[in-house]
Amino acid sequence: MASRKTAGPSGALDPDFIVTVPDGDNRERRICGHCGFVDYDNPRIVVGSVVRHDGRILLCRRAIEPRKGLWTLPAGYLESGETPAEGAIREAREEANAAITICGVLAIYTVRRLGQVQIMHRARLADPVISAGQESLEVGLFTWRDIPWPDLAFPTVAWALNHDRAAETGGTAMPFFNPPGEDGDLQRFDQATGAAG
Amino acid sequence: MASRKTAGPSGALDPDFIVTVPDGDNRERRICGHCGFVDYDNPRIVVGSVVRHDGRILLCRRAIEPRKGLWTLPAGYLESGETPAEGAIREAREEANAAITICGVLAIYTVRRLGQVQIMHRARLADPVISAGQESLEVGLFTWRDIPWPDLAFPTVAWALNHDRAAETGGTAMPFFNPPGEDGDLQRFDQATGAAG
Numbered sequence: 001m002a003s004r005k006t007a008g009p010s011g012a013l014d015p016d017f018i019v020t021v022p023d024g025d026n027r028e029r030r031i032c033g034h035c036g037f038v039d040y041d042n043p044r045i046v047v048g049s050v051v052r053h054d055g056r057i058l059l060c061r062r063a064i065e066p067r068k069g070l071w072t073l074p075a076g077y078l079e080s081g082e083t084p085a086e087g088a089i090r091e092a093r094e095e096a097n098a099a100i101t102i103c104g105v106l107a108i109y110t111v112r113r114l115g116q117v118q119i120m121h122r123a124r125l126a127d128p129v130i131s132a133g134q135e136s137l138e139v140g141l142f143t144w145r146d147i148p149w150p151d152l153a154f155p156t157v158a159w160a161l162n163h164d165r166a167a168e169t170g171g172t173a174m175p176f177f178n179p180p181g182e183d184g185d186l187q188r189f190d191q192a193t194g195a196a197g
Numbered sequence: 198m199a200s201r202k203t204a205g206p207s208g209a210l211d212p213d214f215i216v217t218v219p220d221g222d223n224r225e226r227r228i229c230g231h232c233g234f235v236d237y238d239n240p241r242i243v244v245g246s247v248v249r250h251d252g253r254i255l256l257c258r259r260a261i262e263p264r265k266g267l268w269t270l271p272a273g274y275l276e277s278g279e280t281p282a283e284g285a286i287r288e289a290r291e292e293a294n295a296a297i298t299i300c301g302v303l304a305i306y307t308v309r310r311l312g313q314v315q316i317m318h319r320a321r322l323a324d325p326v327i328s329a330g331q332e333s334l335e336v337g338l339f340t341w342r343d344i345p346w347p348d349l350a351f352p353t354v355a356w357a358l359n360h361d362r363a364a365e366t367g368g369t370a371m372p373f374f375n376p377p378g379e380d381g382d383l384q385r386f387d388q389a390t391g392a393a394g
Binding site: 012013014015016027032034035036037039041042043044045077078079080081082083084104105108110112113115117119173175177178 | 209211212229234275278305307316
């Protein structure tokens with residue numbers, strides 16, 4: 001997935017946003033000082049999946065920042081007009097050349113600081129052949145005890161792995177949400193796991 | 198909720214976006230011809246709830262366009278940094294002065310044409326006192342047979358009411374998704390219900 005909110009100068013002016021409450025609104029928004037364009041800071045939807053095959057789980061090692069070199073689940077920003085399941089299928093294809101079948105919604109996480117809502121699915125490989133996509137250095141299928149816990153890219157990856165395991169055991173209602181007291185803060189996660197920050 | 202993507206001229210220039218693929222991306226995006234700002238067309242998250250009290254369901258008659266005068270569930274755009282449950286609680290307060298308790302995630306709907314993902318919850322009134330908020334003409338608690346079906350504002354309102362009833366009966370896994378073949382198209386909905394388009 002491409003990073004959002006990255007502007008590259010392509011014209012004569014620099015971006016120049018002011019913060020004010022637009023007419024008919026009740027919150028401050030960023031408004032372009034040049035043309036009046038309102039940049040609503042909508043929360044962004046990340047979609048992804050915990051993909052299982054023969055009891056193992058698909059992980060991708062990130063080829064791009066942030067968290068390059070660390071392991072993640074196939075996931076990324078939902079595109080406009082996609083269903084969350086379609087987005088999760090696309091991300092698995094883009095990042096791991098993986099064909100997956102969605103089994104259900106595993107979890108809905110909120111990463112408040114980033115304004116992200118993450119919709120994570122349970123999925124199965126429809127075809128066992130996988131390979132690194134453009135945004136992955138390598139991909140692999142991991143048994144539970146081989147999961148590289150200290151080298152996971154994001155807190156939500158650890159949450160989803162544990163929630164998927166709980167769902168596999170059964171008896172627990174889905175979707176799951178943020179673990180109690182957890183906000184997806186990366187610094188705290190790195191302190192806990194010892195991963196390179 | 199305020200409408201999104203509405204720009205009001207406040208500066209010297211008119212908005213002037215070109216459509217092209219930014220560096221490092223794989224899709225066309227709208228980019229400001231003046232300053233290079235990338236306007237990612239992220240899907241927007243609508244959050245809301247089916248709120249029950251003594252077997253009746255809370256509906257709000259819309260005081261604003263679109264679909265002014267028609268009945269809807271308390272729902273609106275999620276703000277950045279909110280959890281979906283927090284957003285649903287805020288919308289019930291804003292639209293019906295209602296204090297609600299969230300019971301779970303009822304459904305995740307996609308309205309493809311609008312680039313919307315709707316996360317609907319099951320909820321209960323924490324306090325029976327309700328009244329019309331700024332965006333509502335009136336609010337009320339309806340028994341199932343009193344629901345104004347021909348005057349519902351959106352297809353997703355009808356879906357959520359029916360899914361909530363199925364959940365109340367029990368034995369059905371949540372969250373629900375779009376009914377088979379349904380895309381949330383308003384024109385088809387109006388033809389089906391006979392509501393004023």
